[in-house]
Amino acid sequence: MIAQNTDKNIGGPAYTSPIYASGCLSPLLNAVSPKRSSAKTLLAALRTLNLVADSRILQHPLRAAHPDLLADLLYTEHSLENLAQVISQQSPSWAVQQQISLAANLLSKTCHGESYRRLVEEAGLYEVLAAKLASFVVATGCSLAGSHGSYTALAPPAPEKAEFAPILYAIVTILDTSKARWTRFLAAPTFGAVFPKTYPEGPTSFSARKLSLNHIESLIPHLQNVSRTLPTTANFPPLGAIGTSSQPSLRAFGFSIESADHATEGHESPLVPWLIYMARADTDPLARLMALHAVTHLHRCGLTHKRREAESATILVPLLAIMLDKNPVASTDLLKSMRSDDAADRRLIEEKAPAVLAKLIDDILDLQRAAIEAGSIKKLSQILKKSFDPLPLHSTTSLWSPEPTMSDRIGTNEEIPFGSPGLSPAAYHVTCMRESALRGLAAIASLKDDYRRAIIENGIVPFIIQSLKPYDVESPASQLRPLVDDNKGSTAVTQNPKEVIIAACGLAQGLSRSVSTLRTSLMDAGLAAPLFLLLRHQDIEIQIASTAVVCNLVLDFSPMRQVSTALPRQSVKKL
Amino acid sequence: MKRPLQERSDRFSWRAWQSLDLSRRLPEDPPATDLERLWGNSSCIASFSSLRLTAAPITRPAMARTSSSSILVQLPSLLSPDTRVAALRTLKNELIGHDEKKELWVRSGVLKPLATVMTSHVSPDMRTNKRAESRSEQEEARLQAIIIVGSLAQGQYNMLVGS
Numbered sequence: 001m002i003a004q005n006t007d008k009n010i011g012g013p014a015y016t017s018p019i020y021a022s023g024c025l026s027p028l029l030n031a032v033s034p035k036r037s038s039a040k041t042l043l044a045a046l047r048t049l050n051l052v053a054d055s056r057i058l059q060h061p062l063r064a065a066h067p068d069l070l071a072d073l074l075y076t077e078h079s080l081e082n083l084a085q086v087i088s089q090q091s092p093s094w095a096v097q098q099q100i101s102l103a104a105n106l107l108s109k110t111c112h113g114e115s116y117r118r119l120v121e122e123a124g125l126y127e128v129l130a131a132k133l134a135s136f137v138v139a140t141g142c143s144l145a146g147s148h149g150s151y152t153a154l155a156p157p158a159p160e161k162a163e164f165a166p167i168l169y170a171i172v173t174i175l176d177t178s179k180a181r182w183t184r185f186l187a188a189p190t191f192g193a194v195f196p197k198t199y200p201e202g203p204t205s206f207s208a209r210k211l212s213l214n215h216i217e218s219l220i221p222h223l224q225n226v227s228r229t230l231p232t233t234a235n236f237p238p239l240g241a242i243g244t245s246s247q248p249s250l251r252a253f254g255f256s257i258e259s260a261d262h263a264t265e266g267h268e269s270p271l272v273p274w275l276i277y278m279a280r281a282d283t284d285p286l287a288r289l290m291a292l293h294a295v296t297h298l299h300r301c302g303l304t305h306k307r308r309e310a311e312s313a314t315i316l317v318p319l320l321a322i323m324l325d326k327n328p329v330a331s332t333d334l335l336k337s338m339r340s341d342d343a344a345d346r347r348l349i350e351e352k353a354p355a356v357l358a359k360l361i362d363d364i365l366d367l368q369r370a371a372i373e374a375g376s377i378k379k380l381s382q383i384l385k386k387s388f389d390p391l392p393l394h395s396t397t398s399l400w401s402p403e404p405t406m407s408d409r410i411g412t413n414e415e416i417p418f419g420s421p422g423l424s425p426a427a428y429h430v431t432c433m434r435e436s437a438l439r440g441l442a443a444i445a446s447l448k449d450d451y452r453r454a455i456i457e458n459g460i461v462p463f464i465i466q467s468l469k470p471y472d473v474e475s476p477a478s479q480l481r482p483l484v485d486d487n488k489g490s491t492a493v494t495q496n497p498k499e500v501i502i503a504a505c506g507l508a509q510g511l512s513r514s515v516s517t518l519r520t521s522l523m524d525a526g527l528a529a530p531l532f533l534l535l536r537h538q539d540i541e542i543q544i545a546s547t548a549v550v551c552n553l554v555l556d557f558s559p560m561r562q563v564s565t566a567l568p569r570q571s572v573k574k575l
Numbered sequence: 576m577k578r579p580l581q582e583r584s585d586r587f588s589w590r591a592w593q594s595l596d597l598s599r600r601l602p603e604d605p606p607a608t609d610l611e612r613l614w615g616n617s618s619c620i621a622s623f624s625s626l627r628l629t630a631a632p633i634t635r636p637a638m639a640r641t642s643s644s645s646i647l648v649q650l651p652s653l654l655s656p657d658t659r660v661a662a663l664r665t666l667k668n669e670l671i672g673h674d675e676k677k678e679l680w681v682r683s684g685v686l687k688p689l690a691t692v693m694t695s696h697v698s699p700d701m702r703t704n705k706r707a708e709s710r711s712e713q714e715e716a717r718l719q720a721i722i723i724v725g726s727l728a729q730g731q732y733n734m735l736v737g738s
Contacts, residue, residue: 015677015681015727015728016728018681018686019686019724019727019728021686022684022686022687022689022690023687023690024686024689024690024693024724026690026694027690027693027694028693028721028724030694031693031717031721037714037717038714038718040718041714041717041718041721044718044721044722044725045721047725048721048722048724048725048728051725051728051729052728054728054729055728055729
């Protein structure tokens, strides 16, 4: 059996099961405590926990179905309090800042699901993370508190070696798109200290506020014309609900009308313009992506001003489109340095950027137009096609197989059940990219027919069909390596986890809303057969997604209908 | 007596063991087996040899497992703290970068003793410890055990964000 394993290096993911089984996790989590461990031990423990979490992600692409011992042990009051202590450390030393970043990373890797998010909130991590974020605001000099002594004590500036991206990534993962959670987060006292609303000094509080809010607003470019997104207005200052017509002269000079807006809308935290500023700043790309991610979530929750939409079209969407490029200009020198940290960052950007774009432009026509003008369709299509390329040979191409392959290798091993080899990191990266690209294209395809035509013209449909192929869980041959396409001798990742399939169904659904000519091209490509197979899949979410596409396809008087009647009646019964 | 051992030496690189000069700072341990006489007075080797790891030919992992599994369980209790630290350090150097050895050791059940090492440590309150930078031997052993578990968990690529 050893000979059948072409790849002897079973790597990290397979060790996850023995590590879980041997009870190593509890002492590791206990070591994560600044009071009870030295700095080195704490750092090593956090690194190890992150590595276990990474391997866990690789091991189970269907991980939602499997309970995660690490997450169960981590999301307890005791462990979360320890994490909060770690993150709230203030020392500027490199080791402590690394600990903070690693702790934040651990949260972002494991915090999925409502129960975990609630536990995080109850453990008081919101305040801790808010304090960290506020310290970055202060460090960039954007705090509105000025030189008020009492305020600076609450939020000291972040040290030089502090890393912005992990903190923001953790915040974004925990809060997701829930307006309630974001509102509670933004209500943290540190933000009140950093962005105070009232001033003890100044001629009147109103004018002082106007000046101070201009401070951050002046960091991002102004737009004169907000009329695009508000259908009731032309180029004149908007009347009605916004109520800014009182200061048209200021507007003409390009001053921000934030203050008047603030009086009427009053909901946007100054964090939003600061995040936009950070997204445009010349910091590392991952930090910019995380800032964009946060702004996207806030936008989805409705916690931003209406006019931010217009700003998004001209500011945010192009930034995201640049990130979709294969080799962003900013990181050419990183390629030369070949540090693994930067490679990991770049991979994360490649995985996440299309999904963030998708979330931003979903259902908003102006933003979709902006995305297309930035060339997103072509870029996303290229990403999708690239994800089907054969994996590089030097990387381990151990792909996931549902059965553990080790059990009959060397006698009976009663103590240590090795887990399955799991996906290789390259394969995981490729599936993430695939899912993101599909989501991005689905967002573009959701509204307008022209865009759908453009997507189909890019030759995407065969790849959609390939993305609909699920894991072959029931095959008896799954003990070996079924995922490598032996016929062609290539090592492309051909089978897809649930998220990819659902994303592909979303794109198919968006495309099938088009007129019948486009729909026949879908039919010609053979979209129907895999969809009907998916109707019978075990997972209910996949069934729902595929049913939605099928609805679109059978509704019209098109040849597709005849195809569907020719199919076995079981599928109709299934519906 | 040397020859049979050398023939069975390919897996664990006994030459490497030989070249390790561990006798510098380790206390004396009573010699346990014939190997003591072969390898000199290195206490770390003595502790491992007393665990009879060398008795099992490594080329047949099944046999190695049966002998070393029961033995590794005794690892934490057998050794005094400072030899434990040295043993863990050596184990760490053995494992990092050598995937096959990782597999063999995990099969032999090295994880449970490591967990025991990590839990048996009772750390003093770090705030009252005046020598903030010096670590007790127990803390050091714990650190080494954590690093070993980390290297076992690590796959081929570094996936940490921003670290």
